[in-house]
Each structure stands twice: as C-alpha cells, then as structure tokens.
Amino acid sequence: MEGTGKLGQGFEHSDENAARVPVHQQVYAQLRDAVLFGELAPGQAVTIQGLIERTGAGMTPIREAIRRLTSEGALEFRGNRRVVVPMLTADAIDDLIFLRETVESRLAEHAAEKITATDIAALEKIDSQVDEAITRGDVSAYLRQNYAFHAKLYAVANAPILMDVANSVWLRFGPSMRVVCGRMGTQNLPDNHKTALDALKAKNAQATANAMREDVVQGMEQIRAALRDGTAFSETID
Amino acid sequence: MEGTGKLGQGFEHSDENAARVPVHQQVYAQLRDAVLFGELAPGQAVTIQGLIERTGAGMTPIREAIRRLTSEGALEFRGNRRVVVPMLTADAIDDLIFLRETVESRLAEHAAEKITATDIAALEKIDSQVDEAITRGDVSAYLRQNYAFHAKLYAVANAPILMDVANSVWLRFGPSMRVVCGRMGTQNLPDNHKTALDALKAKNAQATANAMREDVVQGMEQIRAALRDGTAFSETID
DNA sequence: GCTACAAAAATATGATCAAATTTTGATTAG
DNA sequence: CTAATCAAAATTTGATCATATTTTTGTAGC
Incomplete structure (x- = not known):
C-alpha cells in the first residue's frame, strides 16, 4: 500500500506509450541533481535508509x-x-580547475565545428535565463541554467567520453559552488557566454575554446578563493 | 551452504583480522580486471544472469x-x-589519446614531486617484470605489469580525481589494446619507463611528464593505427 | 573508563513480476 | 513440395522488493 508514491511524479499520463523510466534511474537523477545544485551540503552523510x-x-x-x-x-x-558528499580540498580544486579547463575547451572546439542554427538559438535562450536568474538574484536558478548552458554545449560537441569527464567534474565542485554562491549572491558570477556565442556563430573553434576557458576559470577561482579563506566549507562531520 | 564459493579465494586465512571485502567489491574487481586486461572482447555482451x-x-x-x-x-x-563491452570508434580514440596525454603527464609531474626512494624501487621492480613479459612474449603479463607501473605512478602522485579519470581511460581502451597486442605480439610495444625512472630519480617533473607522455602516445597510436585498418575490431554484434 | 548488550544500518540472497528475445509453428507464395 | 514470413508461445533476462544475516554504533552497567 505504498500510497505515498513519492517517486511517481513525471509520468502520470496513465498512457502506456509513456517511456518507462526504471526506478534506479529516477533515484539516480534525483540524487544527482541534489548534489549538482547543492541541495546536499559538502560533508553531508547520505544513508540508504x-x-x-x-x-x-x-x-x-x-x-x-x-x-x-x-x-x-x-x-x-x-x-x-x-x-x-565529498568536501573539496585545496589539492582537489587545483586538479578540478585543470581538468575543466582542458576538457571544457576541447569540448568547445568540437562544438564550434558541429553547431547548427537551432543549437545556437537554444543556447541563446538558455543564456537569457541565466541573465534573468542573475538579475533576480536567484542562486538556484542560476546554478541550473548555467549548467544547462554548458550541458547543451557538451551535447553539441558529441564527444561522450569528454562529456563524462566534464560531468564528473561538475558533480565534484557543485556542492561547494552552491555554498560560495549562497554567501556571495549572484552579482560577481561569471558569464562569458555572450563571447562564446559570438565565436560559435562565426564557427571559430579557437575563440570559442578561449571564451569557455575564461568562463570556467573565473567560476572555479571563486571556489578556490573561498577555500583559501577556510571559512567556506567548515561543515566537518566528526 | 553455498558450497561452490567461486568468489571465496583470496582471503582464506580464516583469521579474523583479515579485512572483509564486500561481495560487490569482489565482483567489481573481478569484472574490472576482465575488461581492463581484455578477457572480455569489445562488443561482448555482459548479462546479470x-x-x-x-x-x-x-x-x-x-x-x-x-x-x-x-x-x-x-x-x-x-x-x-x-x-x-564498448567498441572504440575513431572519434573516441582521439579523445582518449588527448585525455591520457594531458592527465597522465600531469600525474607524472605530481609524482615526480612526491616520490620517495621506496617508490622508485617498487617502480623498478615492476618495470623489470614488464621487460620480462616483453621478452617472453607474454601479452597478458605485459598488460598487467604495464598497468601496474602506471597505477603505481598514479598512487604516488596522490591526486585521486586525476587518477579516477586516468583509470576510466584505461578501462575504455583496455579491451582494444588486448586485441591489438594479440595480433602484433609484444615486440613493438612501447616502454619509456626507463627514461621516466631517470627523470623521477632526478625529481625532474617536466622530464618525467615528457617521458610518460611519449610512452602513452606510442601505445595509443598502436590502437589508432589498428582502428584505421578496420580489420581490428570487427566483432560486430549487430 | 571499559565491557556488554541493544538498536540501527548495511550487506547479500532469493522470490516475484514484467519485458524482451528467441524459438516454434502455421500459413502462404513460388 | 519447399521456402519464407509473420505470429504466438516459451524461455531468458532484467527490475524491484522483502527478508535474513552481519556489522557498526550508541548506551547502560560494572
């Protein structure tokens, strides 16, 4: 009689053509978002029960x-x-910056070579929602839309292995990013997406890579700076 | 009374101080090795049953x-x-080469900064076993010892995130590597480990990185060449 | 402060249900 | 009469859950 059905939302059409999503994938997606967008704090315990x-x-x-x-x-x-949920160390953030710089700029190059007008329109729409979230000061929306922008670029690049690495990197800095944004608000957040979009329209792979690298480094440096302060991620468990 | 106990080997000391390894980890390790060292061919189906x-x-x-x-x-x-077990595409191997080059050389730099005399001795011992496997023409032993050398270097580098990426890359090219070695034998296989060891002894991070990059690129190019021939990975499942 | 007991949580198995693939059989065209 | 194609049954495989066993942790008593 599991009447609560807390996972049932999303495919209530009662139609039989609705693609069935396995429970383990639903749980995965839910938990993944929780980590990625900082609903779970660094250091927080996750139990099966x-x-x-x-x-x-x-x-x-x-x-x-x-x-x-x-x-x-x-x-x-x-x-x-x-x-x-792992807590970032100073060493780890260095490696994450390195990885994201190299992988993201290569993905950007790939994307620039393959992008279509439809893709550009989709990216521009997402970016406008990033802007809106920043002006509204809505941290949660910023995090989601900013990720959506990068994820769309990964999808256009069509390089599954690099995308896996990039997504893993996101999952590792996501919780800390949320903590940082929660403290600083959305004002100083980077948004080099316009520069990237111009480069994409010109199909200039190198310029796109540079713009995205700049965006990435600016965002990651915020986390590194907060980590240096020491006050940022002090929710030690034991 | 699971009398078969096909997984029981490895900790039969009947001592209680033996660290208990969960079954899911044993299965993971077993399957991982099977993929990494090519006991499962690219394209081969893996069923739960x-x-x-x-x-x-x-x-x-x-x-x-x-x-x-x-x-x-x-x-x-x-x-x-x-x-x-995934089959490599031409696009994928390009990305794997890129990733392994960048990540492995950075790990090599870290390792060079942290390495101790004990570590160097361990690496030299492993490398001698790589040599032995090559002269014996023992493909399986070569694959295992060569991986052991790189894995030890990763451990010395003490950069868990980069190590995860490197290991993921190994898992992706492992099955194809085995196919290539099976066809070519062990003669043309790369071994720049001596150069790397010299650089490590001198604590020269840049030279270590260069040596390892050379080693990586040589090995990966073998796979790329085989992929171009087209004859290499033809075990299509369709 | 240390040991022992109890409660909570994780590991692991087997049973049950649903979906997909394969096999088999029948009908039809050549 | 043989071969091919389509349909339906049967087998295989995957997904989920409930339950039993082991481990850990917290607490109470010595």
Whole structure:
C-alpha cells in the first residue's frame, strides 16, 4: 500500500506509450541533481535508509544509484560504510580547475565545428535565463541554467567520453559552488557566454575554446578563493 | 551452504583480522580486471544472469558492480537492457589519446614531486617484470605489469580525481589494446619507463611528464593505427 | 573508563513480476 | 513440395522488493 508514491511524479499520463523510466534511474537523477545544485551540503552523510524513506523506492535501486554516483565522484565512501558528499580540498580544486579547463575547451572546439542554427538559438535562450536568474538574484536558478548552458554545449560537441569527464567534474565542485554562491549572491558570477556565442556563430573553434576557458576559470577561482579563506566549507562531520 | 564459493579465494586465512571485502567489491574487481586486461572482447555482451553463474554471487551486488563499471566507461548500456563491452570508434580514440596525454603527464609531474626512494624501487621492480613479459612474449603479463607501473605512478602522485579519470581511460581502451597486442605480439610495444625512472630519480617533473607522455602516445597510436585498418575490431554484434 | 548488550544500518540472497528475445509453428507464395 | 514470413508461445533476462544475516554504533552497567 505504498500510497505515498513519492517517486511517481513525471509520468502520470496513465498512457502506456509513456517511456518507462526504471526506478534506479529516477533515484539516480534525483540524487544527482541534489548534489549538482547543492541541495546536499559538502560533508553531508547520505544513508540508504534515509533514501528509502525519502524516495519510497526499494533498496536495490537505491544501492545502484549510490554506487553509480560514487563512481562519478558525486559521493564518497567514507570508510565505515558511510557515504557522504565529498568536501573539496585545496589539492582537489587545483586538479578540478585543470581538468575543466582542458576538457571544457576541447569540448568547445568540437562544438564550434558541429553547431547548427537551432543549437545556437537554444543556447541563446538558455543564456537569457541565466541573465534573468542573475538579475533576480536567484542562486538556484542560476546554478541550473548555467549548467544547462554548458550541458547543451557538451551535447553539441558529441564527444561522450569528454562529456563524462566534464560531468564528473561538475558533480565534484557543485556542492561547494552552491555554498560560495549562497554567501556571495549572484552579482560577481561569471558569464562569458555572450563571447562564446559570438565565436560559435562565426564557427571559430579557437575563440570559442578561449571564451569557455575564461568562463570556467573565473567560476572555479571563486571556489578556490573561498577555500583559501577556510571559512567556506567548515561543515566537518566528526 | 553455498558450497561452490567461486568468489571465496583470496582471503582464506580464516583469521579474523583479515579485512572483509564486500561481495560487490569482489565482483567489481573481478569484472574490472576482465575488461581492463581484455578477457572480455569489445562488443561482448555482459548479462546479470551470466555473472550470477560465473561468480556465484547474488543479484544485488552484481547489479552494483555493473552500474559502477558502466559509470566508469568499462561497460555500456546498449539500449534494450543489454550491457556490452564498448567498441572504440575513431572519434573516441582521439579523445582518449588527448585525455591520457594531458592527465597522465600531469600525474607524472605530481609524482615526480612526491616520490620517495621506496617508490622508485617498487617502480623498478615492476618495470623489470614488464621487460620480462616483453621478452617472453607474454601479452597478458605485459598488460598487467604495464598497468601496474602506471597505477603505481598514479598512487604516488596522490591526486585521486586525476587518477579516477586516468583509470576510466584505461578501462575504455583496455579491451582494444588486448586485441591489438594479440595480433602484433609484444615486440613493438612501447616502454619509456626507463627514461621516466631517470627523470623521477632526478625529481625532474617536466622530464618525467615528457617521458610518460611519449610512452602513452606510442601505445595509443598502436590502437589508432589498428582502428584505421578496420580489420581490428570487427566483432560486430549487430 | 571499559565491557556488554541493544538498536540501527548495511550487506547479500532469493522470490516475484514484467519485458524482451528467441524459438516454434502455421500459413502462404513460388 | 519447399521456402519464407509473420505470429504466438516459451524461455531468458532484467527490475524491484522483502527478508535474513552481519556489522557498526550508541548506551547502560560494572
């Protein structure tokens, strides 16, 4: 009688043509977003039991989702069977900046070579929503729309392996990014998307790569600076 | 009374101090090695039922292992609930070469800064076993020892995020590497490890990075060349 | 402060249900 | 009469859950 059905939303059409999404994928997507957009703080514990109650799903699909996210760097195995949202160290953020710079600029090059007018229109629409979120000061919307912009660019690049790496990087800095934005608001956030869009329209791969690299570095430096302050991620668990 | 105990080997000390390894980790490690060292060919299907029989484990831990390896690029979701060992495309190998070059050389730099005399001794021992495998013409041993050398270097570098990326790259080209070596033997295989070891002893980060980059590129180019021939990975499943 | 007991949480298995693929059989065209 | 194509049954495989076992943690008593 699991009347709550906390996971049932999204395909209530009662039509049979609705593509069936397995529960483990739903749990995965839900948890992934929670990490990516900072609904779970760095250091926060994630328990199987807690997710069973939170989602109403069974044990097996939840385990699968957790394993998957652990592989992707969104969660971390903290020894005693405890799974937590990882906290960034100074060394880790350096590596993340390096990775995102190199991978994202290569993806940008690929995207510039393959982009169509439809893609550009989609990117411009997303970017306008980024702007709107910034002026509104809506941190959550900014994080989601900004990710949507980059994700769309990855999709255009059509390089699944590089995209996997990029997404893993996002999952690793996402929680800290949220903490930083929560403190600073949306004013100082980077948005070099216009420059990138101009380069994309001109199909200039190198210029696109440079614009995206600039965007990436500016955003990541905010996190690094906050990490240096030390006050940023002090939610130590034990 | 699971008398078969096909997974029990490896910790039969009957001591209680032996660290207990969860079944899902055992299955993961076993499957991972099978992919990494080419015991499973590119395109080969991997079924849950098959693994249950092969390993004697239950369903849940096997599912966990499969999800994890899918995230890491070792396996691929082929639509209709079919999981296969991915086959490399020309585009993919380009991205893998790029990734391995950039990530591995950065790991080499880190390693050069942190390496100790003990580490160097360990690396030299592994490298001698690489040499031995090459002269013996033992492909399987070469693959394992060569990986061991690189993995040890990653461990010394102490950069978990970069290591994850590097390992994911290994899992993606491993099966094809095995096919290539199976056709060519061990004669033309790269081994720039001596140059790298010299640079490591001198704590010269840049020279270490260059040596490892050379090693990586030589090895990966073998795969790219085989891919171009087209004859290499023709085990199409269709 | 240390040991022992109890409660909570994670691991692992097997059962059950649903979906997909394969096999089999029948009908029809050559 | 043979071969090919389509349909339906059967087998195989995957998804989910409920349950049992082990491990860990927290607490109370010594």
